[in-house]
Amino acid sequence: xxxxxxxxxxxxxxxxxxxxxxxxxxxxxxxxxxxxxxxxxxxxxxxxxxxxxxxxxxxxxxxxxxxxxxxxxxxxxxxxxxxxxxxxxxxxxxxxxxxxxxxxxxxxxxxxxxxxxxxxxxxxxxxxxxxxxxxxxxxxxxxxxxxxxxxxxxxxxxxxxxxxxxxxxxxxxxxxxxxxxxxxxxxxxxxxxxxxxxxxxxxxxxxxxxxxxxxxxxxxxxxxxxxxxxxxxxxxxxxxxxxxxxxxxxxxxxxxxxxxxxxxxxxxxxxxxxxxxxxxxxxxxxxxxxxxxxxxxxxxxxxxxxxxxxxxxxxxxxxxxxxxxxxxxxxxxxxxxxxxxxxxxxxxxxxxxxxxxxxxxxxxxxxxxxxxxxxxxxxxxxxxxxxxxxxxxxxxxxxxxxxxxxxxxxxxxxxxxxxxxxxxxxxxxxx
Numbered sequence: 050x051x052x053x054x055x056x057x058x059x060x061x062x063x064x065x066x067x068x069x070x071x072x073x074x075x076x077x078x079x080x081x082x083x084x085x086x087x088x089x090x091x092x093x094x095x096x097x098x099x100x101x102x103x104x105x106x107x108x109x110x111x112x113x114x115x116x117x118x119x120x121x122x123x124x125x126x127x128x129x130x131x132x133x134x135x136x137x138x139x140x141x142x143x144x145x146x147x148x149x150x151x152x153x154x155x156x157x158x159x160x161x162x163x164x165x166x167x168x169x170x171x172x173x174x175x176x177x178x179x180x181x182x183x184x185x186x187x188x189x190x191x192x193x194x195x196x197x198x199x200x201x202x203x204x205x206x207x208x209x210x211x212x213x214x215x216x217x218x219x220x221x222x223x224x225x226x227x228x229x230x231x232x233x234x235x236x237x238x239x240x241x242x243x244x245x246x247x248x249x250x251x252x253x254x255x256x257x258x259x260x261x262x263x264x265x266x267x268x269x270x271x272x273x274x275x276x277x278x279x280x281x282x283x284x285x286x287x288x289x290x291x292x293x294x295x296x297x298x299x300x301x302x303x304x305x306x307x308x309x310x311x312x313x314x315x316x317x318x319x320x321x322x323x324x325x326x327x328x329x330x331x332x333x334x335x336x337x338x339x340x341x342x343x344x345x346x347x348x349x350x351x352x353x354x355x356x357x358x359x360x361x362x363x364x365x366x367x368x369x370x371x372x373x374x375x376x377x378x379x380x381x382x383x384x385x386x387x388x389x390x391x392x393x394x395x396x397x398x399x400x401x402x403x404x405x406x407x408x409x410x411x412x413x414x415x416x417x418x419x420x421x422x423x424x425x426x427x428x429x430x431x432x433x434x435x436x437x438x439x440x441x442x443x444x445x446x447x448x449x450x451x452x453x454x455x456x457x458x459x460x461x462x463x464x465x466x467x468x469x470x471x472x473x474x475x476x477x478x479x480x
Contacts, residue, residue, distance in 0.1 A: 078274055078275075079250075079275060081230060082269065082271075083268070084266055085221055087125045087266065090130065090217065090267065094132070094212075095121055098134070102115040103115040107140050108197055108200060111140045111142050113138060113140050114139050115198075118136050121133060125264070125265050126262065127262070128263070130157065130158040131155070133153045133154075137150065140187055145188040154174070156173060156175060157173050157175050158171065159171045160260050160262070160267070164296050168217055168221060169214070170210070170214040172209060177199070181194050182194065231294075232290045235291070245282055249285055252273050252291075254273075254294055254297060255294055257270065259300065306472070319345060322415060326414075327340050328342065328343070331360070337360045337361055338358040338360040339359050339360050341357050347462050347463065350371065351370060351371045353367060355367050356368070368386060368388055368412060369389065372384075372460060372465060374458060381420050383412075386409045386413045450473040451472055451474070452473070455469060
């Protein structure tokens with residue numbers, strides 16, 4: 050089995066192992082975005098608002114009727130939903146009736162979420178469009194249509210408010226969308242059929258940032274805060290689903306996951322990576338040695354590379370390499386790559402030509418590069434495996450591992466063990 054496969058297996062087996070083992074690692078967040086366009090919302094409102102908006106007294110002994118005069122327009126910006134309703138207004142008394150006056154009633158709408166996941170809308174009247182005359186004649190009466198229409202804005206607002214509230218809830222159906230995601234999260238999901246790996250989540254709460262209304266789109270950003278683990282073998286028993294928790298609003302929340310996981314790089318795979326630069330290669334100028342075979346082991350926290358050589362020296366040469374973690378640079382490199390000066394006799398002494406040969410630098414460079422290459426391969430494979438996990442019918446979880454943060458490494462007899470924190474984002478898509 051190649052290094053790629055071994056590392057990936059270990060990576061996937063521990064990919065979502067979070068707070069239940071390492072309390073210092075932040076909890077993970079699975080993110081859900083629910084959105085609607087202003088155009089979609091306008092379509093729903095236009096199908097729901099009646100043609101007759103008001104019929105009653107208009108002041109100064111007049112009666113007034115207000116009818117819709119076409120489709121309303123809806124925009125979303127700066128945290129509000131703006132509604133402009135075209136209307137025609139007629140004034141009348143016992144003798145006279147005015148021609149229809151055309152204008153637009155303008156409102157703005159604020160949407161909040163109640164603890165029970167119902168949307169609560171607040172509708173505010175903001176004024177008229179500017180195409181009404183200042184005065185007009187109704188028989189002998191001189192009327193001011195702007196102020197008279199303003200006087201009827203409150204009953205029109207009272208009519209529209211519950212209709213719009215109900216239709217926005219019907220359009221977004223927030224509780225209906227989040228409930229199956231929450232319930233299904235308690236049931237283990239297959240991540241890899243090949244390795245019989247299961248993703249098991251332990252949801253803790255749901256957080257939500259304030260509703261966004263901008264660029265003619267209305268968005269809800271939610272995060273399911275969860276612990277998680279990967280198990281291998283038969284499908285684990287599902288955890289009994291808890292009731293959907295109440296909404297927790299916060300101005301901002303961490304939309305990423307942080308997963309600490311141990312990873313094993315087997316020494317046999319490092320040997321395979323070193324083969325092209327060492328095996329049957331000749332080093333030196335005046336004095337030369339050829340490496341015919343080599344092996345590697347762990348000893349006292351260091352890698353030990355034993356070379357079997359012919360040429361200027363026939364026998365075994367031993368080199369040591371120590372893995373060093375640099376948290377600032379987020380690197381794991383091999384330092385102190387030196388020959389064993391105690392057991393090599395006269396060959397490796399002060400000023401020995403071997404110290405100036407490229408053997409040490411070749412080993413160090415290849416070991417360093419191998420760790421980088423395989424970690425990146427593991428990141429890509431982990432992202433691929435998380436790219437589409439079926440959570441429920443019409444509900445998919447997708448994740449991407451954006452970066453790996455390296456931790457300390459320990460050299461064991463047959464492997465290099467290191468801790469890695471995977472960082473990325475997950476989201477839930479509603480199909």
